[in-house]
Amino acid sequence: MTDPSSFKKGLEGLDQGPRPSEAAEDALPPQAGELPPHPSVDALRARFGDAVLRHEVVAGDEHIVYVPAERVLEVLGWLKDEPAHRYDFLQDLTAVDYGGGRQIQVVYQLWSIPNKLNLRVKCELPISALEIDSVYHLWRASDWLEREVFDMFGVVFRGHPDLRRILMPYNYAEGHPLRKDFPLRGRFSRAEQTRRALAQKTEDHYSPMELEIAHVLGQPVPDPFDGGETGAQQGQFGGMGGGG
């Protein structure tokens, strides 16, 4: 795209001080009320008519498309693979809880490297049914991003190979912290939080000897997170029960 010689040309004469921009003289920022068109939104509407629930533009040029949760894998897969759009970079995967019992939105921030286009895809999930398909097989970056959304909001991603807590300790039983109904200081007393924190097993990696023994004996690798009491107390506020 950019050849090295043009890059070096841009560096010439910089010691003379800043020079005027090379943009066109009449290129003004978009006026209020003018929505810059986004090629992918129109193509999405043409391809999945009913799946595009809503289209918003925020902050002048950020386009958001709302998609129902059951169509998200189909829509995102099309956006990634379609040659004209090729959103091959998942910049972020996060969630928003607006509070008041409203639906939780899962947000996919996409960027197309060849076309240099941003697009935000949102799915709304009711709190009683926080399940959505995982995009692990589309973008590997979603591996830990979906784990973070699960840890903080409790959204279960179907098809994720290793969905478990990533930020909070594995035996965290107070729920999902970034939900709006979660109190700032947590649900347990500080003494209880301290006790549970110190009850973690810090060796969460298998030792090479354990792995080799299991391999030689042909046995399945032991689960490092099978805490006896912690397993029973997990899931009290909706956390994931059992080991990873």
Add this chain to the structure above:
Amino acid sequence: MGLNDPGSTVNAPAVHTEKGSSLELQAEKSGLQPGGLFSGQPSFLTTKLESVVNWARQNSLWPMPFGTACCAIEMMATAATRYDLARFGMERMSFSPRQADLLICAGRVSYKMAPVLRKIWEQMPSPKWSISMGACASSGGVFDVYSMVQGIDTIIPVDVYVPGCPPRPEGLIYGILMVQEKIRNSAATSESVWGEVDDLPESGSSLPREVVDAITAPFGNSTNQNRASGLVSTGAVVRVSDRRP
């Protein structure tokens, strides 16, 4: 710290001298009880030995830098050329706890990190001291939230707290000098002194639950003010001149 234990029994004197020697008479007159070198009972031998041992310990502290967050930057700055911890004997920052005797916890500690801090502390051999550097390590700092330990004294015993966010290098050096003062005033040769450090409850907090709840309760500008703010008398030592203690 156990220099004059009223409850401890007197061991048989290790040295048998004549009853009429002036040293024995003087010792009995002053009320000192004879005892072996490591029984914790002060004698004219042990005070000299203690001062030598304490001098050696305080001037060759090897810190274990447990830097988790921003305070670690200031700890690095303190160790760098301008403030230079090497002139206090901390030439070697030991990253192996087995070879360190001063744990400097610089930075906030999350509940996920708490068992690691505890394990590092337990791996340090006695005698050992700890400095809680910064507001987050001392009390949780600005992070009064679900994920942060509200003061590492709920996890490990702390000798010196250095306030600041972050403390200036001079502040950390002052804290280190306070640790040196503590070492200077401690009974170096008493096994009972170091025994209490090793008796941490297994995988539990070093403090009882009520104390943990009391000292980690929100105070100050929090919405739930339930601790006295303002001028309250504390047991702080008033230093007339703030020179070297």
